[in-house]
Amino acid sequence: MNAPASFGDPVKRAPVREKLVVIGNGMAGCRAVEEILARDCNRFDVTIFGAEPRVNYNRIMLSPVLAGEKAFEDIIINGDDWYADNGITLVSGDPVVSIDRDTRTVVAKSGRIEPYDRLLLATGSDPFIIPVPGKDLAGVVTFRDLDDVDKMLAAAEKGGSAVVIGGGLLGLEAAHGLSLRGMDVSVVHLMPTLMERQLDEAAGFLLKAELERRGQTIVTGGDTAEIVGKDDRVAAVRLKDGRELAADIVVMAVGIRPATALAKAAGLTVERGIVVDDHMVTSDPAILAVGECVQHAGNCYGLVAPLWDMCRALADGVTESPSGFTGSVTSTKLKVSGIDLFSAGDFSGGAGAEDIVMRDAARGIYKRVVVRENKLIGAVLYGDTADGSWYFDLLKKGEDVSSIREALIFGQAFAAGGALADPNGAVAALSDDAEICGCNGVSKGRVVETIKAGACSLDAVRSTCKASASCGSCTGLVENLLALTLGDEVQSGPSTLCKCTSFSHDDVRRLILEKSLKAIPQVLQELHWKTPDGCASCRPALNYYLLCAWPGEYQDDQKSRFVNERMHANIQKDGTYSVVPRMWGGLTSPRELRAIADVVEKYNAPMVKVTGGQRLDIFGIRKEDLPAVWADLNAAGMVSGHAYGKSLRTVKTCVGSEWCRFGTQDSTGLGVKLERMTWGSWMPHKFKIAVSGCPRNCAEATIKDFGVVCVDSGYELHVGGNGGIKVRATDLLCKVASEAEAMDVCAAFIQLYREQAHYLERTAPWIERVGLEHVKAGLFDDPEEVSRLVTRFRFSQQFMQDDPWAERAAGKDAGLHQHLAEVRPLEFAQ
Amino acid sequence: MIGDWLDIGPVDQIAPGNARTLPVRGADEIAVFRTLQNEFYALVNKCPHKHGPLSQGIVHGNVVTCPLHSWNISLKTGEALGEDQGCVPTIPLRVDAGRIYLLREAVVGRAA
Numbered sequence: 001m002n003a004p005a006s007f008g009d010p011v012k013r014a015p016v017r018e019k020l021v022v023i024g025n026g027m028a029g030c031r032a033v034e035e036i037l038a039r040d041c042n043r044f045d046v047t048i049f050g051a052e053p054r055v056n057y058n059r060i061m062l063s064p065v066l067a068g069e070k071a072f073e074d075i076i077i078n079g080d081d082w083y084a085d086n087g088i089t090l091v092s093g094d095p096v097v098s099i100d101r102d103t104r105t106v107v108a109k110s111g112r113i114e115p116y117d118r119l120l121l122a123t124g125s126d127p128f129i130i131p132v133p134g135k136d137l138a139g140v141v142t143f144r145d146l147d148d149v150d151k152m153l154a155a156a157e158k159g160g161s162a163v164v165i166g167g168g169l170l171g172l173e174a175a176h177g178l179s180l181r182g183m184d185v186s187v188v189h190l191m192p193t194l195m196e197r198q199l200d201e202a203a204g205f206l207l208k209a210e211l212e213r214r215g216q217t218i219v220t221g222g223d224t225a226e227i228v229g230k231d232d233r234v235a236a237v238r239l240k241d242g243r244e245l246a247a248d249i250v251v252m253a254v255g256i257r258p259a260t261a262l263a264k265a266a267g268l269t270v271e272r273g274i275v276v277d278d279h280m281v282t283s284d285p286a287i288l289a290v291g292e293c294v295q296h297a298g299n300c301y302g303l304v305a306p307l308w309d310m311c312r313a314l315a316d317g318v319t320e321s322p323s324g325f326t327g328s329v330t331s332t333k334l335k336v337s338g339i340d341l342f343s344a345g346d347f348s349g350g351a352g353a354e355d356i357v358m359r360d361a362a363r364g365i366y367k368r369v370v371v372r373e374n375k376l377i378g379a380v381l382y383g384d385t386a387d388g389s390w391y392f393d394l395l396k397k398g399e400d401v402s403s404i405r406e407a408l409i410f411g412q413a414f415a416a417g418g419a420l421a422d423p424n425g426a427v428a429a430l431s432d433d434a435e436i437c438g439c440n441g442v443s444k445g446r447v448v449e450t451i452k453a454g455a456c457s458l459d460a461v462r463s464t465c466k467a468s469a470s471c472g473s474c475t476g477l478v479e480n481l482l483a484l485t486l487g488d489e490v491q492s493g494p495s496t497l498c499k500c501t502s503f504s505h506d507d508v509r510r511l512i513l514e515k516s517l518k519a520i521p522q523v524l525q526e527l528h529w530k531t532p533d534g535c536a537s538c539r540p541a542l543n544y545y546l547l548c549a550w551p552g553e554y555q556d557d558q559k560s561r562f563v564n565e566r567m568h569a570n571i572q573k574d575g576t577y578s579v580v581p582r583m584w585g586g587l588t589s590p591r592e593l594r595a596i597a598d599v600v601e602k603y604n605a606p607m608v609k610v611t612g613g614q615r616l617d618i619f620g621i622r623k624e625d626l627p628a629v630w631a632d633l634n635a636a637g638m639v640s641g642h643a644y645g646k647s648l649r650t651v652k653t654c655v656g657s658e659w660c661r662f663g664t665q666d667s668t669g670l671g672v673k674l675e676r677m678t679w680g681s682w683m684p685h686k687f688k689i690a691v692s693g694c695p696r697n698c699a700e701a702t703i704k705d706f707g708v709v710c711v712d713s714g715y716e717l718h719v720g721g722n723g724g725i726k727v728r729a730t731d732l733l734c735k736v737a738s739e740a741e742a743m744d745v746c747a748a749f750i751q752l753y754r755e756q757a758h759y760l761e762r763t764a765p766w767i768e769r770v771g772l773e774h775v776k777a778g779l780f781d782d783p784e785e786v787s788r789l790v791t792r793f794r795f796s797q798q799f800m801q802d803d804p805w806a807e808r809a810a811g812k813d814a815g816l817h818q819h820l821a822e823v824r825p826l827e828f829a830q
Numbered sequence: 831m832i833g834d835w836l837d838i839g840p841v842d843q844i845a846p847g848n849a850r851t852l853p854v855r856g857a858d859e860i861a862v863f864r865t866l867q868n869e870f871y872a873l874v875n876k877c878p879h880k881h882g883p884l885s886q887g888i889v890h891g892n893v894v895t896c897p898l899h900s901w902n903i904s905l906k907t908g909e910a911l912g913e914d915q916g917c918v919p920t921i922p923l924r925v926d927a928g929r930i931y932l933l934r935e936a937v938v939g940r941a942a
Contacts (some may be wrong), residue, residue, distance in 0.1 A: 190842060191842070191846070192845065192846055193846060193866075193868075196846065196868045197868065200866060200867045200868075201846070201847075201866040201867070255928075272926065272927050298924075298926065300927075355891070531890070531891065532866075532867070532891065533847075533866045533867075533890055533891065534890055535890045535891075535893075535895075536887070536888040536890055536895035536900065536902070539888060539890060540888070558848075559845070559846075559847035559848055559866075559888070559889065560847075560888070561888075562888065562897065563886040563887065563888075563897035564897075566886075567886065571882075571883075571886060571897050571898070573880065573882075573898065575881075575882065575883040575886075623886075815843065815844070815845065815848070815850060816848075818850075819850065819851045819852060819853055820838055820839060820843060820844075820850045820851065820852045820862060821838055821839060821852055822852070822853045822854075822855070823836070823852060823853070823854040823855065823860075823937055823938065824854075824855040825854070825855060825856060825857075825938045
């Protein structure tokens with residue numbers, strides 16, 4: 001009797017070869033066959049079904065084919081002779097349409113029936129098509145096989161515009177190819193960071209900047225609404241924000257899904273992928289599966305390295321020497337010529353994890369390795385990936401790196417040499433004429449001389465010989481020289497902005513302007529930040545400095561703002577918020593008061609209070625109710641009072657000459673005008689103004705940041721007052737004759753403060769630090785200076801005076817207010 | 831396996847560097863974080879210090895700074911960092927096929 005193939009009984013071999021049918025002529029299917037043949041070439045009679053009408057090729061090399069760097073012939077893995085030499089029957093261009101597990105046969109589209117003893121599913125994955133209108137138009141292609149590449153090449157021949165939807169690995173490679181082929185390419189990516197699964201914010205930013213430099217348009221945070229057609233062909237891609245990108249071809253590269261339809265129809269266990277055990281066996285012991293179509297221990301893989309591991313485990317299993325697949329650590333390299341990018345492992349940091357970051361702005365390099373418990377657990381490299389495979393090896397082997405930790409970030413050559421075990425030693429070994437600071441051409445000898453001549457701190461070195469005063473990449477070397485020359489006598493300079501940088505506030509502000517830095521990741525890279533994405537101290541400071549330096553141009557970064565500024569309300573100890581609508585100069589009306597009263601009742605606000613700045617504060621509003629509260633207040637004509645911001649808070653006034661028998665000028669009117677001019681402006685810290693109608697000073701103008709005291713002959717202007725922890729009365733800045741002059745000096749003073757003070761420094765400590773004379777000189781030494789400052793302030797204000805409440809009430813950033821969902825356990829459901 | 835995990839929706843509901851909240855009837859609210867490195871974490875939305883809503887803090891690395899008194903809390907362990915002492919419970923979370931799952935017993939179990 002001709003026994004069927006047996007499982008789990010290696011001794012009893014079937015007298016004839018078992019029939020192995022492979023569904024899928026791709027990389028995984030053929031590799032699995034290769035691995036089996038290498039172990040036992042007589043065991044199986046192999047038939048491979050392929051949907052594509054061609055031999056087995058290296059799919060991951062399609063990108064170079066598209067880019068014109070390789071031809072199809074170059075990427076063939078196994079040609080016709082391989083099938084012939086190994087006695088393999090290749091059925092190409094005839095996909096299998098069903099599996100009958102009872103009779104152990106498969107049926108192809110042509111009607112061909114093939115029996116099997118063992119079946120191997122290597123169906124790979126299908127590109128995911130986002131379900132938007134127009135997805136079926138001619139000219140919308142995916143990037144999966146050679147046919148797709150041919151379609152793209154045909155389109156590129158005609159020139160025009162291409163839009164790639166998806167800024168992951170595949171999308172960027174498609175964009176690169178089309179761009180090299182002469183098309184005008186835009187990439188639309190849903191997330192704020194390109195390749196966000198492989199890159200952190202810093203590396204993603206560098207990649208975006210480089211692709212833009214090469215002429216691609218990169219739209220991050222772009223959500224596709226529709227593919228617009230004309231005469232049944234694609235014409236444009238419309239985004240949800242209304243933007244439209246012209247397109248002669250649209251490449252959909254948003255992701256892949258395991259191709260599981262056949263397996264599912266055959267009744268195999270399928271979750272996200274076809275579920276397999278460690279030996280690549282599915283829920284039917286006669287059926288194996290391998291590659292992108294499988295799910296192992298909850299994971300699906302879309303990269304090639306795990307595929308090879310799976311194929312090994314599979315071949316070991318079917319040839320009775322089971323080894324088992326235990327999952328893979330994956331690494332990624334982007335195949336775009338001229339861009340070196342590598343990522344591997346876990347670079348999310350975490351408890352006990354330590355980041356080692358190295359940035360070299362001049363060479364466009366960002367490296368980050370993550371170490372935990374003396375083991376390398378992740379790496380992101382941009383600009384220089386030479387050590388990628390070394391890091392990957394350390395990572396996979398889990399080797400102890402404590403002995404090379406100091407030099408780890410410099411790569412294998414340094415770490416192996418051991419020369420950097422003592423970082424000072426390496427610097428000591430440098431010759432005197434070795435260049436330390438490339439930006440300013442300063443040699444080691446000159447730095448040492450400067451130190452010996454009395455520069456005992458980093459800052460003193462910077463201001464004396466300019467070493468490390470520009471990009472800061474040599475800061476570490478200068479610090480080493482300080483330590484070598486002075487030993488313990490090194491003085492720490494003025495405090496740095498935070499522990500993430502060696503630069504002070506002033507340096508950072510100066511360099512933002514000098515180097516035209518216009519985004520937080522760019523500042524972190526160019527100024528060699530020591531952390532990958534800053535901290536809760538520097539992010540808000542940088543956001544303000546950039547906002548102040550580039551009005552109208554810089555995109556405010558919500559996630560770098562303190563809670564109150566992000567939520568446009570004041571957080572209270574119970575997590576609810578208080579809401580203060582603006583009342584210009586402290587004036588209000590029955591309509592406004594009614595609207596406030598209605599809000600208090602409608603949202604059950606437990607308390608309303610009159611504030612020190614002459615406003616009404618509504619307490620106890622939940623974050624999810626804020627947009628509705630604002631909509632109601634907006635409807636009565638009120639806007640945000642910015643009681644929550646490092647910004648103009650309130651202008652407090654007395655009733656002045658209009659009502660008061662002592663009033664000398666219209667203090668209320670001037671207060672309203674000042675508030676109309678200054679509201680909405682972001683500042684280093686909160687800023688309060690008051691206008692008193694006479695020297696009795698009922699508006700308490702002499703403890704404000706800017707105070708006006710009206711007198712018969714005009715207006716005394718006071719600055720730098722503070723009623724906080726440390727009370728400080730104002731300094732008299734000057735006296736002017738007209739309202740118009742008072743307003744100009746106010747705007748000029750604010751702008752000087754905005755441009756010069758450190759973040760979180762009120763006017764009082766700022767003036768204490770720099771001196772009143774410095775402020776006076778900055779305003780009045782040059783008679784034109786006031787008007788220049790006023791011009792800059794007013795220019796900036798035109799971008800600031802949009803009511804943030806109205807935007808939120810209209811639905812912007814709804815995610816900041818709404819819960820994700822609500823969980824109601826069963827016992828609470830009734 | 832899915833039964834043990836509570837699907838709370840797609841990952842793109844939370845922008846990198848942000849957090850969103852998940853109220854639980856009869857128990858503490860949960861904050862779900864997404865770091866700038868696109869890692870996801872879930873913690874009870876309550877600082878160990880004075881119960882500030884951690885979801886409203888600034889996220890940097892995998893640390894959140896509490897909005898009330900600037901305690902730094904590790905998103906991975908829930909422990910206060912630096913000099914401060916205290917710990918907030920974490921909820922096991924996994925991301926699968928672009929969706930976020932929380933360990934059901936850690937979410938609902940605490941409610942009992």
